Amino acid sequence: MQGVGELILLLGLAIRCLEKMADHAANIVERVVSIVTC
Numbered sequence: 431m432q433g434v435g436e437l438i439l440l441l442g443l444a445i446r447c448l449e450k451m452a453d454h455a456a457n458i459v460e461r462v463v464s465i466v467t468c
């Protein structure tokens with residue numbers, strides 16, 4: 431059962447990392463849009 435706990439921890443970390451990357455990508459998109467529309 432120890433492997434299952436580690437797997438869940440890794441999944442949680444991966445999801446958190448993806449959320450950070452999504453936020454970062456959204457910020458970049460907003461910046462590009464504001465530059466293009468100016």
